[in-house]
Amino acid sequence: MRRVNEEDIDFDETEMVFYEGEPFTGEVVETDRAGNIVAAVAYNQGYRHGPWREWHSNGNLLIEGRVEFGKGPVGTWKKWHKNGALAEERRFDDHGRTLSIREWDENGALTVDEAYSKPV
Template sequence: MKRIDIDDPEVDMDLSLRLLYRGELFTGEVEEYLGGVRVSLASYADGFPHGPSRSWHKNGTRQSEGTLRTGSPAGVWRTWHANGTLAVRMVMSDDGARQLARCEWDEDGKLTKEWHADGHADGG
């Protein structure tokens, strides 16, 4: 699979916000680095984020992880606080059109919000 750096001078976006590499719609993996440290890795298909996507905080801990379908989150998406504690767990429909559930935690791991599309909601 082809892998490129988002900061490569041959990377561009078209008017539809699709990623281009050397003037062609890109399919493969795109990395982003800050200060020499990789902070994101995402799969693309025909110029759109599509497939696994991961990001890391500057300290190296996971920041987010999930799957994108033509640019929208699909299935389970998780984000973490910089200390490594789970911050959000979101469940989206497979097509990314609807949020089905969302739970949020503070940096100490205490549940602060819970919401489900079936109407069940909690404050923690």
């Protein structure tokens, strides 16, 4: 997969991504000052499509999910606390609507557990 740095891409008013004047297909990464990858998002023909990942400054995973062409998030998205404990799990339908939300505190105690009869 082709990978480029966020600094090397351009966006248009619709948030379509271009690299060297062409709609981009591949992975766009964001790095910190030390060169560590802090975010990686997949694109296809200029649109977000595929895995989306972000990391805490300590290298632990922060967010992981998937986006589809023009639909936003789909499937299960997870978010972690800086200590590596699962913080949130959201499930989305094929149109990016929320099906359920579960949240945990840094010690692993469940604090939110919601499921929706109709996607929101």
